[in-house]
Amino acid sequence: MKIALSVKNKLAFIDGSIPKPVITNQHLLNAWTRNNNIVISWLLNSVSKEISASILFAESSADIWNDLKDRFHQSNGPHIFQLRRELMNLRQDQDLVSTYFTKLKAIWDELTQFRPMCSCGKCQCHGVKNMDIFVQSEYTMAFLMGLNDSFAQVRSQVLLLDPMPPINKVFASIVQEE
Known part of the structure; x- marks a missing residue:
């Protein structure tokens, strides 16, 4: 949904960064109302009839978005546990490296949905960047462990590199070796 809203340049309506204008500027209010109603209709058409009935009378698309997020965006411990278990048990075995890597990447991408992210976009401490570097090294380690x-020789060479290269470069090196 966020991708579709981004393409239509409407993300700011659901995150509330375009607030409803004051009534003194009727032209802006009309434009905001029209665009807000477009986003509301997209949201209503994207959910089941039962859910749409419970959000039908919300005043803004941001209200609907926040309501749906509060209801349905919950951490899922058992699912995260299962994904981590799959990640730890995944091995290349008879697969090609590209098949093995694709399976790993699918699990990583799903796990990423549960990882906390910076929401302010203004982090000055480089914590987000450092966390990203750490996660990339974890991905690389998991990939190398399952090969x-x-x-073994290419794995040893990669492990000796400092800093460790990004996972995509490691994958490319392994595929060349294959």
Whole structure:
């Protein structure tokens, strides 16, 4: 949904960064109302009839978005546990490196949905950047651990690098070796 709203340049309506204008500027109010109603209709058409009935009378698309987020965006411990278990148990075995990597990446991408992110976008402490570097090294380690022993030499070379290269570069090196 966020992708569709972004393409239509309407994300600011659901995150509340375009507030409802004051009534003194009727032209702005009309434009805001029209665009807000467009986003509301998209949201209503994207949910089931039962859910749409409970959000039908909200005043703004941001209200609807926040209501839906509060109701349905919850951390899912058992699902996260299952994904981490799959990640820890995944091995290349008879797969090609690209098939193995694709399976790993699918799990990583799903786990990323549960990772906390900076919401202010103004972090000055580089904590988000450092966390990203750490997560990338974790991905690289998981990838290397699941590879067959035939890649032991390349694995050792990668592990000696400082800083560790991004996962995509490691994948490319392993595929060349394959």
